[in-house]
Amino acid sequence: MQNVLIISGHPNLSESIGNATILDEVAKALPGAEIRFLDTLYPDYHINVAQEQEALLKADVIVWQFPFSWYSVPGLMKLWIDQVFVHGFAHGSAAKLGGKKLIISFTAGAPEGLYSPEGLFGHDIQQYITPFETTALLCNLDWQDPVYTFGMSYAGRDEAKVLEQKTLAKVHAARLITAIKETTLALKMAV
Numbered sequence: 194m195q196n197v198l199i200i201s202g203h204p205n206l207s208e209s210i211g212n213a214t215i216l217d218e219v220a221k222a223l224p225g226a227e228i229r230f231l232d233t234l235y236p237d238y239h240i241n242v243a244q245e246q247e248a249l250l251k252a253d254v255i256v257w258q259f260p261f262s263w264y265s266v267p268g269l270m271k272l273w274i275d276q277v278f279v280h281g282f283a284h285g286s287a288a289k290l291g292g293k294k295l296i297i298s299f300t301a302g303a304p305e306g307l308y309s310p311e312g313l314f315g316h317d318i319q320q321y322i323t324p325f326e327t328t329a330l331l332c333n334l335d336w337q338d339p340v341y342t343f344g345m346s347y348a349g350r351d352e353a354k355v356l357e358q359k360t361l362a363k364v365h366a367a368r369l370i371t372a373i374k375e376t377t378l379a380l381k382m383a384v
Contacts, residue, residue: 195377197226198252202259202270206232210358211300211345211365212260218366219258223373227252231269238272245277246289254294254376255334256369257325260345261301264314264321274328283332291333294376297325298369300345300362308343337376340369 199219203212220228229248234241249255259266266274281287301308301318308318322339329336342365345358 195253195380196251197223197254197256197373197377198248199226199228199256199258200270200273201228201230201232202257202266202273204232204267204269206230209260210350210355211342211362212258214359214362215298215300215366215369216258218363219370219373222366222370226373231273235269235273238269240273240276242276242279245273246282249277249293250289252293253380254296254373256296256298256373258298258369259300261299261321261341265324278328278332288333293334294337294380295329295332295334296337296340296369296372296376297322298340298365298372300365301341301343302346303343305343337372340365340372 199216201212201216203209206213206216216228216230219226227248229245257266257270259270262268265271277283283290303314305318307313308316308321310317318341325339326336328334342361345361
């Protein structure tokens with residue numbers, strides 16, 4: 194398998210059901226993938242930019258795994274992007290990430306029906322994904338189809354809800370694992 198780097202952008206994975214389950218399943222299925230847990234690495238929000246950029250340079254496939262937070266990434270992951278994806282490294286004439294594959298993988302707490310022109314949010318999910326596609330374009334990253342799951346809410350965490358979230362997360366993880374495997378296979382075939 195090609196070098197796969199997964200950036201876990203959950204700000205406190207120990208409180209997660211969905212993202213924690215997804216990452217556990219991916220780690221079991223793809224033991225060669227490097228998973229960087231931002232909440233563990235940077236609880237003080239002081240990003241080691243050189244170390245993060247080095248990890249990105251080694252990767253062929255980059256996965257951003259996160260809970261959708263205020264229609265984007267959580268604050269810790271946003272800080273990571275702001276500090277790591279700088280001009281001269283991620284974009285610009287001296288950019289170094291061109292040609293790497295990018296997969297975004299996220300969980301959304303709200304049900305799918307709210308992400309529509311008729312729903313509470315007034316926009317479909319694709320409109321919220323557009324900034325990620327634009328980031329990939331700017332950085333000359335090869336955008337891959339995103340993997341996402343709705344209904345992964347923190348509300349009502351009784352036993353039945355926890356079981357439902359774990360089930361949804363395992364289905365999500367299976368789709369993500371397939372996407373990663375297909376992407377790495379396409380890379381091998383291109384060589």
